[in-house]
Amino acid sequence: MVLVLIGIAVGIIIVAILIIKATKTHPQDVVGDNICCNKCGMETHGLKCPKCENKSQSFGV
DSSP, rough: OOOHHHHHHHHHHHHHHHEEEESSOTTTTOOOOSOOTTTTOBTTTTSOOTTTSSOOOOOOO
């Protein structure tokens, strides 16, 4: 019975920490996607950058 109460208390503490972190972060920071390319700065919305991707790949040949 004591272990159940300790588990409930730990669960409540973890949930409280997560709620506090969720309310303090910016809504767009939660997703974690890079909007711009790290190399050239072009706006990609998390997709591969068409300017920087290696275009010399030809099916392993």
